Amino acid sequence: MATTLERTARPRPADGPDRRVWDLAAAVVDPEVPVLTIEDLGVLRSAQVEPGGAVRIEITPTYSGCPAVDAIRDDITAALARAGYPDVTVATVLSPAWTTDWMSEAGRAKLESYGIAAPGRRADGVVGLGLGIRCPRCGSLHTREVSRFGSTSCKAHYVCQRCQEPFDYFKEH
Template sequence: MVTPTALEAELLEVAGAVPDPELPVLTLQELGVVRAVHVRGTDAVEVELTPTYTGCPAVEAMSLDIERALHEHGVREVTVRRVLTPAWSTDDITDEGRRKLREFGIAPPRVRQEAGPVTVALGPTRTPTTAEVDKADQIRCPHCGSADTELLSRFSSTACKALRRCLVCREPFDHFKEL
Protein backbone atom coordinates (compact mmCIF):
# COMPACT_ATOMS: atom_id res chain seq x y z
CA MET A 1 0.00 0.00 0.00
CA VAL A 2 1.33 3.42 -0.96
CA THR A 3 1.49 6.05 1.75
CA PRO A 4 -0.55 9.14 0.81
CA THR A 5 1.21 12.47 0.41
CA ALA A 6 0.42 15.31 2.82
CA LEU A 7 -1.86 16.87 0.19
CA GLU A 8 -3.67 13.57 -0.42
CA ALA A 9 -4.16 13.12 3.33
CA GLU A 10 -5.56 16.67 3.60
CA LEU A 11 -7.95 16.10 0.69
CA LEU A 12 -8.99 12.74 2.14
CA GLU A 13 -10.00 14.59 5.33
CA VAL A 14 -12.06 17.07 3.25
CA ALA A 15 -13.79 14.31 1.26
CA GLY A 16 -14.25 12.18 4.39
CA ALA A 17 -15.93 15.05 6.27
CA VAL A 18 -18.89 15.03 3.85
CA PRO A 19 -22.07 13.85 5.64
CA ASP A 20 -23.71 10.65 4.46
CA PRO A 21 -26.91 11.59 2.56
CA GLU A 22 -28.98 8.83 4.21
CA LEU A 23 -27.45 9.08 7.70
CA PRO A 24 -26.33 12.73 8.00
CA VAL A 25 -25.21 12.12 11.58
CA LEU A 26 -22.23 10.21 10.06
CA THR A 27 -19.47 11.45 7.80
CA LEU A 28 -18.34 9.36 4.86
CA GLN A 29 -15.07 8.76 6.72
CA GLU A 30 -16.93 7.44 9.79
CA LEU A 31 -19.05 5.23 7.52
CA GLY A 32 -15.82 3.97 5.94
CA VAL A 33 -16.77 4.45 2.29
CA VAL A 34 -14.12 7.00 1.22
CA ARG A 35 -11.06 4.82 0.64
CA ALA A 36 -8.41 7.11 -0.85
CA VAL A 37 -7.65 10.36 -2.66
CA HIS A 38 -4.99 10.44 -5.37
CA VAL A 39 -3.54 13.64 -6.84
CA ARG A 40 -3.58 13.31 -10.63
CA GLY A 41 -1.71 16.28 -12.06
CA THR A 42 -1.50 19.91 -11.09
CA ASP A 43 -5.11 20.52 -10.13
CA ALA A 44 -6.91 17.19 -10.44
CA VAL A 45 -7.75 14.46 -7.93
CA GLU A 46 -9.37 11.05 -8.03
CA VAL A 47 -11.40 9.86 -5.04
CA GLU A 48 -12.00 6.16 -4.42
CA LEU A 49 -15.50 5.54 -3.04
CA THR A 50 -16.80 2.11 -2.04
CA PRO A 51 -20.60 1.90 -1.79
CA THR A 52 -22.17 0.08 1.13
CA TYR A 53 -23.65 -2.29 -1.45
CA THR A 54 -23.46 -2.45 -5.24
CA GLY A 55 -26.88 -0.93 -5.91
CA CYS A 56 -26.68 1.78 -3.25
CA PRO A 57 -28.84 4.70 -4.47
CA ALA A 58 -26.90 7.22 -2.37
CA VAL A 59 -23.64 6.83 -4.35
CA GLU A 60 -24.57 9.58 -6.82
CA ALA A 61 -25.37 12.02 -4.00
CA MET A 62 -22.16 11.07 -2.18
CA SER A 63 -20.12 11.63 -5.35
CA LEU A 64 -21.66 15.05 -6.00
CA ASP A 65 -21.16 16.11 -2.38
CA ILE A 66 -17.50 14.99 -2.45
CA GLU A 67 -16.96 16.89 -5.71
CA ARG A 68 -18.57 20.02 -4.24
CA ALA A 69 -16.47 19.85 -1.04
CA LEU A 70 -13.22 19.43 -2.96
CA HIS A 71 -14.13 22.22 -5.44
CA GLU A 72 -14.79 24.51 -2.46
CA HIS A 73 -11.37 23.49 -1.13
CA GLY A 74 -9.80 24.74 -4.37
CA VAL A 75 -9.47 21.57 -6.45
CA ARG A 76 -10.52 22.26 -10.03
CA GLU A 77 -10.99 18.73 -11.41
CA VAL A 78 -12.47 15.95 -9.27
CA THR A 79 -13.21 12.40 -10.39
CA VAL A 80 -15.01 10.05 -8.02
CA ARG A 81 -14.39 6.42 -8.92
CA ARG A 82 -16.44 3.55 -7.49
CA VAL A 83 -14.21 0.85 -6.07
CA LEU A 84 -15.88 -2.48 -5.34
CA THR A 85 -12.83 -4.40 -4.10
CA PRO A 86 -12.36 -4.85 -1.26
CA ALA A 87 -16.09 -4.76 -0.61
CA TRP A 88 -17.38 -2.48 2.14
CA SER A 89 -18.53 -4.12 5.34
CA THR A 90 -19.96 -2.80 8.56
CA ASP A 91 -16.53 -3.50 10.09
CA ASP A 92 -15.42 -0.36 8.19
CA ILE A 93 -17.61 1.88 10.38
CA THR A 94 -15.36 3.67 12.86
CA ASP A 95 -15.83 3.57 16.63
CA GLU A 96 -16.86 7.24 16.43
CA GLY A 97 -19.42 6.35 13.77
CA ARG A 98 -20.84 3.57 15.95
CA ARG A 99 -21.08 5.98 18.88
CA LYS A 100 -22.90 8.55 16.74
CA LEU A 101 -25.35 5.93 15.42
CA ARG A 102 -26.20 4.89 18.99
CA GLU A 103 -26.69 8.53 20.07
CA PHE A 104 -28.89 9.11 17.02
CA GLY A 105 -31.14 6.21 18.10
CA ILE A 106 -29.84 3.56 15.68
CA ALA A 107 -28.32 0.39 17.08
CA PRO A 108 -24.91 0.06 15.42
CA PRO A 109 -23.94 -3.17 13.72
CA ARG A 110 -22.39 -5.78 15.94
CA VAL A 111 -18.62 -6.12 15.68
CA ARG A 112 -17.78 -9.37 13.98
CA GLN A 113 -15.40 -11.59 15.91
CA GLU A 114 -14.12 -13.43 12.85
CA ALA A 115 -13.32 -12.38 9.31
CA GLY A 116 -15.16 -13.93 6.40
CA PRO A 117 -18.76 -14.26 5.30
CA VAL A 118 -21.60 -13.18 7.57
CA THR A 119 -23.96 -16.04 8.30
CA VAL A 120 -27.64 -15.34 7.88
CA ALA A 121 -30.02 -17.34 10.02
CA LEU A 122 -33.76 -17.13 9.70
CA GLY A 123 -35.30 -17.91 13.01
CA PRO A 124 -36.71 -16.30 16.14
CA THR A 125 -37.23 -12.56 15.99
CA ARG A 126 -36.42 -11.97 19.65
CA THR A 127 -32.79 -11.22 20.45
CA PRO A 128 -31.44 -13.76 22.95
CA THR A 129 -30.60 -12.33 26.38
CA THR A 130 -27.19 -12.20 28.09
CA ALA A 131 -27.71 -15.60 29.68
CA GLU A 132 -28.40 -17.13 26.26
CA VAL A 133 -25.59 -15.71 24.08
CA ASP A 134 -22.28 -13.95 24.14
CA LYS A 135 -22.52 -10.23 24.94
CA ALA A 136 -21.00 -9.30 21.54
CA ASP A 137 -23.93 -10.92 19.73
CA GLN A 138 -26.63 -8.89 21.48
CA ILE A 139 -28.46 -6.07 19.76
CA ARG A 140 -28.92 -3.44 22.43
CA CYS A 141 -31.58 -0.76 22.49
CA PRO A 142 -29.91 2.59 21.75
CA HIS A 143 -32.42 4.32 24.06
CA CYS A 144 -32.12 2.34 27.31
CA GLY A 145 -29.33 -0.16 26.61
CA SER A 146 -31.41 -3.29 27.16
CA ALA A 147 -30.51 -6.42 25.20
CA ASP A 148 -34.12 -7.62 25.40
CA THR A 149 -35.19 -6.59 21.89
CA GLU A 150 -37.25 -8.10 19.10
CA LEU A 151 -37.22 -7.87 15.33
CA LEU A 152 -40.27 -6.17 13.83
CA SER A 153 -39.14 -6.08 10.20
CA ARG A 154 -35.98 -7.31 8.47
CA PHE A 155 -36.00 -4.07 6.45
CA SER A 156 -36.48 -0.52 7.68
CA SER A 157 -36.01 2.93 6.13
CA THR A 158 -33.11 1.60 4.04
CA ALA A 159 -32.12 -1.92 2.99
CA CYS A 160 -29.12 -1.85 5.33
CA LYS A 161 -31.27 -1.41 8.45
CA ALA A 162 -33.79 -3.59 10.27
CA LEU A 163 -36.63 -2.34 12.49
CA ARG A 164 -36.54 -3.57 16.08
CA ARG A 165 -38.36 -2.82 19.34
CA CYS A 166 -37.08 -2.82 22.87
CA LEU A 167 -39.15 -5.01 25.19
CA VAL A 168 -38.12 -2.94 28.23
CA CYS A 169 -38.70 0.69 27.19
CA ARG A 170 -41.02 -0.35 24.29
CA GLU A 171 -39.33 2.10 21.89
CA PRO A 172 -38.86 1.07 18.26
CA PHE A 173 -35.42 1.60 16.73
CA ASP A 174 -33.42 0.89 13.61
CA HIS A 175 -30.55 -1.59 13.73
CA PHE A 176 -27.78 -1.17 11.16
CA LYS A 177 -27.41 -4.76 9.94
CA GLU A 178 -24.05 -6.47 9.79
CA LEU A 179 -22.71 -6.87 6.27
Template sequence: MVTTSSSLASLTAQRARRVAEQVPDPELPMLTLADLGVLRSVEVMADGTVVASLTPTYSGCPAMAEMRAGVASRLRAAGFARVEIRTELDPPWTTEWITPAGRRKLGEHGIAPPGPVRRRAAGPVPLELSVTRRAVACPRCGSADTEETSRFASTSCKALWRCRACLEPFEYVKEI
Protein backbone atom coordinates (compact mmCIF):
# COMPACT_ATOMS: atom_id res chain seq x y z
CA MET A 1 0.00 0.00 0.00
CA VAL A 2 1.31 3.41 -0.99
CA THR A 3 0.79 6.19 1.53
CA THR A 4 0.74 9.72 0.16
CA SER A 5 1.62 12.77 2.19
CA SER A 6 -2.01 13.96 2.04
CA SER A 7 -3.35 10.62 3.33
CA LEU A 8 -0.69 10.61 6.07
CA ALA A 9 -1.73 14.17 7.04
CA SER A 10 -5.36 13.06 7.07
CA LEU A 11 -4.56 10.12 9.35
CA THR A 12 -2.57 12.41 11.64
CA ALA A 13 -5.46 14.90 11.79
CA GLN A 14 -7.92 12.08 12.57
CA ARG A 15 -5.68 10.83 15.39
CA ALA A 16 -5.30 14.36 16.79
CA ARG A 17 -9.09 14.82 16.62
CA ARG A 18 -9.68 11.53 18.51
CA VAL A 19 -7.28 12.68 21.25
CA ALA A 20 -8.89 16.13 21.58
CA GLU A 21 -12.40 14.64 21.59
CA GLN A 22 -11.64 12.79 24.83
CA VAL A 23 -10.88 15.89 26.92
CA PRO A 24 -13.51 16.21 29.69
CA ASP A 25 -15.32 19.47 30.31
CA PRO A 26 -14.02 20.96 33.59
CA GLU A 27 -17.51 21.97 34.81
CA LEU A 28 -19.45 18.96 33.49
CA PRO A 29 -16.83 16.19 33.70
CA MET A 30 -19.28 13.51 32.57
CA LEU A 31 -19.10 15.18 29.14
CA THR A 32 -16.19 15.54 26.79
CA LEU A 33 -15.62 18.80 24.97
CA ALA A 34 -16.87 16.99 21.85
CA ASP A 35 -20.07 15.87 23.65
CA LEU A 36 -20.67 19.47 24.70
CA GLY A 37 -20.04 20.78 21.17
CA VAL A 38 -17.25 23.07 22.34
CA LEU A 39 -14.54 21.35 20.25
CA ARG A 40 -15.03 22.89 16.82
CA SER A 41 -12.17 21.57 14.73
CA VAL A 42 -8.76 19.94 14.82
CA GLU A 43 -6.38 20.47 11.92
CA VAL A 44 -2.76 19.65 11.20
CA MET A 45 -0.92 22.45 9.42
CA ALA A 46 1.80 21.92 6.81
CA ASP A 47 4.52 22.48 9.44
CA GLY A 48 3.01 19.76 11.68
CA THR A 49 1.36 22.13 14.16
CA VAL A 50 -1.94 20.79 15.48
CA VAL A 51 -4.52 23.58 15.66
CA ALA A 52 -7.60 22.87 17.79
CA SER A 53 -10.46 25.37 17.82
CA LEU A 54 -12.82 25.75 20.76
CA THR A 55 -15.99 27.80 21.17
CA PRO A 56 -16.91 28.70 24.76
CA THR A 57 -20.48 28.16 25.91
CA TYR A 58 -20.59 31.91 26.51
CA SER A 59 -18.00 34.65 25.94
CA GLY A 60 -17.09 35.05 29.62
CA CYS A 61 -16.83 31.33 30.37
CA PRO A 62 -14.25 30.96 33.16
CA ALA A 63 -13.58 27.33 32.20
CA MET A 64 -11.96 28.26 28.86
CA ALA A 65 -8.45 28.37 30.34
CA GLU A 66 -8.92 24.83 31.70
CA MET A 67 -10.37 23.62 28.39
CA ARG A 68 -7.48 25.08 26.40
CA ALA A 69 -4.92 23.61 28.81
CA GLY A 70 -6.64 20.21 28.78
CA VAL A 71 -6.67 19.95 24.99
CA ALA A 72 -3.07 21.15 24.66
CA SER A 73 -1.85 18.79 27.40
CA ARG A 74 -3.58 15.73 25.91
CA LEU A 75 -2.29 16.48 22.41
CA ARG A 76 1.27 16.95 23.64
CA ALA A 77 1.05 13.74 25.69
CA ALA A 78 -0.06 11.95 22.51
CA GLY A 79 3.16 13.01 20.79
CA PHE A 80 2.14 16.21 19.02
CA ALA A 81 5.01 18.59 19.73
CA ARG A 82 3.52 21.79 18.32
CA VAL A 83 -0.01 22.60 19.49
CA GLU A 84 -2.04 25.76 19.09
CA ILE A 85 -5.47 26.28 20.65
CA ARG A 86 -7.72 28.88 19.05
CA THR A 87 -10.93 30.38 20.37
CA GLU A 88 -13.74 30.82 17.83
CA LEU A 89 -16.59 33.08 18.87
CA ASP A 90 -18.45 33.17 15.55
CA PRO A 91 -20.85 31.54 15.24
CA PRO A 92 -21.56 31.54 18.96
CA TRP A 93 -22.03 28.23 20.76
CA THR A 94 -25.57 26.94 21.13
CA THR A 95 -27.02 24.12 23.20
CA GLU A 96 -28.04 22.54 19.88
CA TRP A 97 -24.36 21.54 19.52
CA ILE A 98 -24.61 19.14 22.48
CA THR A 99 -24.51 15.68 20.94
CA PRO A 100 -27.19 13.05 21.57
CA ALA A 101 -24.60 11.14 23.65
CA GLY A 102 -23.93 14.33 25.64
CA ARG A 103 -27.65 14.82 26.31
CA ARG A 104 -27.94 11.19 27.43
CA LYS A 105 -24.93 11.55 29.76
CA LEU A 106 -26.39 14.70 31.33
CA GLY A 107 -29.62 12.86 32.11
CA GLU A 108 -27.74 9.85 33.49
CA HIS A 109 -25.96 12.20 35.90
CA GLY A 110 -29.13 13.89 37.14
CA ILE A 111 -28.90 17.03 34.99
CA ALA A 112 -31.84 17.79 32.70
CA PRO A 113 -30.57 18.42 29.16
CA PRO A 114 -31.69 21.56 27.34
CA GLY A 115 -34.69 21.62 25.05
CA PRO A 116 -34.77 23.06 21.54
CA VAL A 117 -33.60 26.63 21.00
CA ARG A 118 -36.25 29.11 19.85
CA ARG A 119 -35.21 30.74 16.60
CA ARG A 120 -35.82 34.45 16.17
CA ALA A 121 -36.25 36.36 12.96
CA ALA A 122 -33.42 38.64 11.87
CA GLY A 123 -33.54 42.19 13.15
CA PRO A 124 -33.98 43.76 16.58
CA VAL A 125 -34.41 41.44 19.54
CA PRO A 126 -37.85 42.00 21.07
CA LEU A 127 -38.06 42.88 24.76
CA GLU A 128 -39.81 40.12 26.71
CA LEU A 129 -41.19 41.20 30.08
CA SER A 130 -42.32 37.74 31.13
CA VAL A 131 -40.31 34.57 31.07
CA THR A 132 -41.87 31.69 29.18
CA ARG A 133 -40.44 28.34 30.15
CA ARG A 134 -41.12 24.90 28.82
CA ALA A 135 -41.83 21.95 31.05
CA VAL A 136 -38.59 20.37 32.22
CA ALA A 137 -38.75 16.64 32.84
CA CYS A 138 -37.12 15.36 36.01
CA PRO A 139 -33.97 13.40 35.05
CA ARG A 140 -34.56 11.01 37.96
CA CYS A 141 -38.25 10.02 37.67
CA GLY A 142 -39.29 11.58 34.33
CA SER A 143 -42.14 13.64 35.78
CA ALA A 144 -42.95 16.96 34.11
CA ASP A 145 -44.33 18.27 37.41
CA THR A 146 -41.23 20.36 38.13
CA GLU A 147 -40.46 23.92 39.16
CA GLU A 148 -37.51 26.25 38.89
CA THR A 149 -36.07 27.18 42.28
CA SER A 150 -33.19 29.37 41.11
CA ARG A 151 -32.31 30.78 37.68
CA PHE A 152 -28.63 30.13 38.42
CA ALA A 153 -26.87 26.98 39.63
CA SER A 154 -23.25 25.88 39.97
CA THR A 155 -22.47 27.46 36.58
CA SER A 156 -24.13 30.33 34.71
CA CYS A 157 -25.42 27.99 32.01
CA LYS A 158 -27.47 25.92 34.47
CA ALA A 159 -30.56 26.56 36.64
CA LEU A 160 -31.80 24.76 39.77
CA TRP A 161 -35.10 22.87 39.56
CA ARG A 162 -37.09 20.62 41.87
CA CYS A 163 -39.39 17.75 41.03
CA ARG A 164 -42.75 17.92 42.78
CA ALA A 165 -43.31 14.18 42.20
CA CYS A 166 -40.12 12.69 43.70
CA LEU A 167 -39.10 15.88 45.56
CA GLU A 168 -35.53 15.65 44.26
CA PRO A 169 -33.63 18.78 43.24
CA PHE A 170 -31.75 18.77 39.93
CA GLU A 171 -29.83 21.06 37.64
CA TYR A 172 -31.04 22.00 34.18
CA VAL A 173 -28.84 23.17 31.28
CA LYS A 174 -30.47 26.34 29.92
CA GLU A 175 -31.11 26.72 26.19
CA ILE A 176 -28.73 29.14 24.55
Protein backbone atom coordinates (compact mmCIF):
# COMPACT_ATOMS: atom_id res chain seq x y z
CA MET A 1 0.00 0.00 0.00
CA ALA A 2 1.33 3.45 -0.93
CA THR A 3 2.04 5.98 1.80
CA THR A 4 0.50 9.45 1.68
CA LEU A 5 3.88 10.94 0.73
CA GLU A 6 4.38 8.37 -2.03
CA ARG A 7 0.96 9.11 -3.57
CA THR A 8 1.50 12.88 -3.65
CA ALA A 9 5.10 12.76 -4.82
CA ARG A 10 4.64 10.56 -7.90
CA PRO A 11 1.17 11.01 -9.36
CA ARG A 12 0.83 8.71 -12.37
CA PRO A 13 -1.36 10.24 -15.10
CA ALA A 14 -4.55 8.55 -16.23
CA ASP A 15 -4.87 7.38 -19.84
CA GLY A 16 -4.15 9.88 -22.60
CA PRO A 17 -1.18 11.88 -23.85
CA ASP A 18 0.21 12.52 -20.35
CA ARG A 19 0.16 8.78 -19.61
CA ARG A 20 1.94 8.04 -22.91
CA VAL A 21 4.83 10.41 -22.14
CA TRP A 22 4.94 9.10 -18.56
CA ASP A 23 5.29 5.54 -19.87
CA LEU A 24 8.05 6.56 -22.29
CA ALA A 25 10.00 8.40 -19.57
CA ALA A 26 9.30 5.66 -17.02
CA ALA A 27 11.15 3.12 -19.17
CA VAL A 28 14.43 5.07 -18.95
CA VAL A 29 17.04 3.05 -17.05
CA ASP A 30 19.00 4.50 -14.15
CA PRO A 31 22.63 4.85 -15.35
CA GLU A 32 24.09 3.94 -11.95
CA VAL A 33 21.87 0.93 -11.25
CA PRO A 34 21.03 -0.41 -14.72
CA VAL A 35 18.44 -2.95 -13.53
CA LEU A 36 16.15 -0.14 -12.34
CA THR A 37 14.05 2.23 -14.38
CA ILE A 38 13.59 5.76 -13.11
CA GLU A 39 10.01 4.77 -12.28
CA ASP A 40 11.23 1.78 -10.21
CA LEU A 41 13.57 4.11 -8.38
CA GLY A 42 10.86 6.72 -7.81
CA VAL A 43 12.83 9.48 -9.53
CA LEU A 44 10.12 10.19 -12.13
CA ARG A 45 7.77 12.70 -10.56
CA SER A 46 5.47 13.97 -13.29
CA ALA A 47 4.91 13.98 -17.05
CA GLN A 48 2.61 16.17 -19.07
CA VAL A 49 1.96 17.29 -22.59
CA GLU A 50 1.44 21.04 -22.56
CA PRO A 51 -0.74 22.99 -24.99
CA GLY A 52 1.06 23.09 -28.33
CA GLY A 53 2.64 19.66 -27.85
CA ALA A 54 5.65 20.52 -25.69
CA VAL A 55 6.43 17.92 -23.03
CA ARG A 56 7.43 18.69 -19.45
CA ILE A 57 8.93 15.95 -17.30
CA GLU A 58 9.86 16.43 -13.65
CA ILE A 59 12.39 14.27 -11.85
CA THR A 60 13.62 14.28 -8.27
CA PRO A 61 17.14 12.86 -7.89
CA THR A 62 18.06 10.55 -5.05
CA TYR A 63 20.53 13.22 -3.88
CA SER A 64 20.54 16.91 -4.77
CA GLY A 65 24.07 16.51 -6.18
CA CYS A 66 23.43 13.19 -7.93
CA PRO A 67 25.86 12.92 -10.87
CA ALA A 68 23.41 10.77 -12.85
CA VAL A 69 20.85 13.59 -13.28
CA ASP A 70 22.37 14.86 -16.55
CA ALA A 71 22.46 11.35 -18.04
CA ILE A 72 18.86 10.70 -16.96
CA ARG A 73 17.77 14.03 -18.47
CA ASP A 74 19.53 13.20 -21.76
CA ASP A 75 18.06 9.68 -21.85
CA ILE A 76 14.52 10.97 -21.24
CA THR A 77 14.90 13.61 -23.94
CA ALA A 78 16.23 11.03 -26.42
CA ALA A 79 13.48 8.49 -25.63
CA LEU A 80 10.76 11.07 -26.14
CA ALA A 81 12.36 12.44 -29.32
CA ARG A 82 12.43 8.88 -30.77
CA ALA A 83 8.70 8.66 -30.01
CA GLY A 84 7.93 11.91 -31.84
CA TYR A 85 8.21 14.49 -29.06
CA PRO A 86 11.00 16.88 -30.14
CA ASP A 87 10.19 19.66 -27.62
CA VAL A 88 11.00 18.23 -24.18
CA THR A 89 11.90 19.98 -20.95
CA VAL A 90 13.17 17.87 -18.07
CA ALA A 91 13.06 19.81 -14.82
CA THR A 92 14.81 18.78 -11.62
CA VAL A 93 12.55 19.22 -8.59
CA LEU A 94 14.19 19.04 -5.16
CA SER A 95 11.16 19.52 -2.92
CA PRO A 96 9.88 17.37 -1.49
CA ALA A 97 13.20 15.57 -1.27
CA TRP A 98 13.37 12.06 -2.71
CA THR A 99 12.87 9.24 -0.24
CA THR A 100 13.49 5.52 -0.51
CA ASP A 101 9.75 5.13 0.16
CA TRP A 102 9.23 6.19 -3.47
CA MET A 103 10.95 3.04 -4.73
CA SER A 104 8.51 0.50 -6.12
CA GLU A 105 8.26 -3.02 -4.75
CA ALA A 106 9.38 -4.25 -8.18
CA GLY A 107 12.42 -1.97 -7.91
CA ARG A 108 13.29 -3.34 -4.47
CA ALA A 109 13.07 -6.90 -5.80
CA LYS A 110 15.27 -5.98 -8.79
CA LEU A 111 17.90 -4.52 -6.44
CA GLU A 112 17.96 -7.69 -4.36
CA SER A 113 18.31 -9.94 -7.40
CA TYR A 114 21.11 -7.67 -8.68
CA GLY A 115 22.99 -8.10 -5.41
CA ILE A 116 22.21 -4.75 -3.79
CA ALA A 117 20.44 -4.76 -0.43
CA ALA A 118 17.24 -2.76 -0.74
CA PRO A 119 16.18 -0.28 1.94
CA GLY A 120 13.22 -1.08 4.15
CA ARG A 121 9.88 0.71 3.92
CA ARG A 122 8.91 3.43 6.34
CA ALA A 123 5.37 4.00 7.55
CA ASP A 124 4.48 7.59 6.61
CA GLY A 125 7.97 8.87 7.30
CA VAL A 126 8.70 6.92 10.50
CA VAL A 127 12.05 5.15 10.38
CA GLY A 128 12.01 1.82 12.18
CA LEU A 129 14.86 0.36 14.19
CA GLY A 130 16.72 -2.09 11.99
CA LEU A 131 18.64 -4.99 13.48
CA GLY A 132 21.01 -5.22 10.54
CA ILE A 133 21.30 -5.09 6.79
CA ARG A 134 20.28 -8.38 5.19
CA CYS A 135 22.79 -9.87 2.76
CA PRO A 136 21.14 -10.02 -0.68
CA ARG A 137 23.04 -13.23 -1.48
CA CYS A 138 22.53 -15.49 1.56
CA GLY A 139 19.95 -13.58 3.63
CA SER A 140 22.11 -13.28 6.75
CA LEU A 141 21.75 -10.28 9.05
CA HIS A 142 25.32 -10.82 10.23
CA THR A 143 26.77 -8.06 8.05
CA ARG A 144 29.22 -5.22 8.60
CA GLU A 145 29.47 -1.77 7.04
CA VAL A 146 32.85 -1.36 5.33
CA SER A 147 32.31 2.17 4.03
CA ARG A 148 29.45 4.66 4.40
CA PHE A 149 29.79 5.34 0.68
CA GLY A 150 29.73 2.54 -1.86
CA SER A 151 29.94 2.63 -5.64
CA THR A 152 27.68 5.70 -5.62
CA SER A 153 26.81 8.21 -2.90
CA CYS A 154 23.33 6.72 -2.46
CA LYS A 155 24.78 3.35 -1.47
CA ALA A 156 26.96 2.09 1.39
CA HIS A 157 29.41 -0.80 1.07
CA TYR A 158 28.90 -3.86 3.31
CA VAL A 159 30.35 -7.33 3.71
CA CYS A 160 28.48 -10.40 4.87
CA GLN A 161 30.16 -12.12 7.81
CA ARG A 162 28.49 -15.43 6.91
CA CYS A 163 29.12 -15.86 3.18
CA GLN A 164 32.00 -13.33 3.10
CA GLU A 165 30.57 -11.60 0.01
CA PRO A 166 30.78 -7.82 -0.33
CA PHE A 167 27.63 -5.97 -1.40
CA ASP A 168 26.15 -2.52 -1.71
CA TYR A 169 23.24 -1.34 0.41
CA PHE A 170 20.92 1.30 -1.02
CA LYS A 171 20.79 3.74 1.91
CA GLU A 172 17.44 4.49 3.46
CA HIS A 173 16.41 8.14 3.54
